Amino acid sequence: MQILAVDLGTDLFPALALGVEKPAGNLMQRPPRSPEERLLNWRVLSRSYLFLGPIEAMAGLYGYFYVLKSGGWQWGEILSPGNIFYIQATTACLGGIIITQIANAFACRSSTELYSSSGYFQTNYCSLPLSLKL
Numbered sequence: 001m002q003i004l005a006v007d008l009g010t011d012l013f014p015a016l017a018l019g020v021e022k023p024a025g026n027l028m029q030r031p032p033r034s035p036e037e038r039l040l041n042w043r044v045l046s047r048s049y050l051f052l053g054p055i056e057a058m059a060g061l062y063g064y065f066y067v068l069k070s071g072g073w074q075w076g077e078i079l080s081p082g083n084i085f086y087i088q089a090t091t092a093c094l095g096g097i098i099i100t101q102i103a104n105a106f107a108c109r110s111s112t113e114l115y116s117s118s119g120y121f122q123t124n125y126c127s128l129p130l131s132l133k134l
Contacts, residue, residue, distance in 0.1 A: 002094045010098050014105035056100040063092035 071085035079086040 002090065005094065006097055006101070010101035014102065018105065018108070052100075052104060056097060056104075059096035059100045060093040061096075063096035064089045067092040 067089040068079075068085055071088070073079065073085060
């Protein structure tokens with residue numbers, strides 16, 4: 001159920017929001033992308049799997065183990081799926097994933113501008129769909 005929540009809640013809605021944003025003002029002054037350039041290149045894949053992926057994993061695991069440790073759990077102790085601390089820990093893990101997905105959506109609003117210059121309520125261009133930037 002939580003995997004479905006991550007897929008639908010944190011990928012679908014931010015991707016739709018990014019898809020309807022107005023393009024950047026200087027978009028037509030940029031040179032076109034080379035036809036030989038691949039959409040999934042080393043830069044995109046390394047950003048996704050070597051940078052953003054570990055950050056998202058750390059956020060989820062930190063929330064999971066923080067809740068378990070604050071509830072008195074000891075390393076090696078087996079918890080049943082119905083245990084309240086286990087349920088709270090998996091919810092904290094989901095929360096960490098959702099927060100990092102939303103941060104990723106804000107980070108990919110522009111491939112050329114910093115978030116601070118694009119502003120919270122302003123719209124900008126995102127060069128790749130959100131699902132390709134994860």
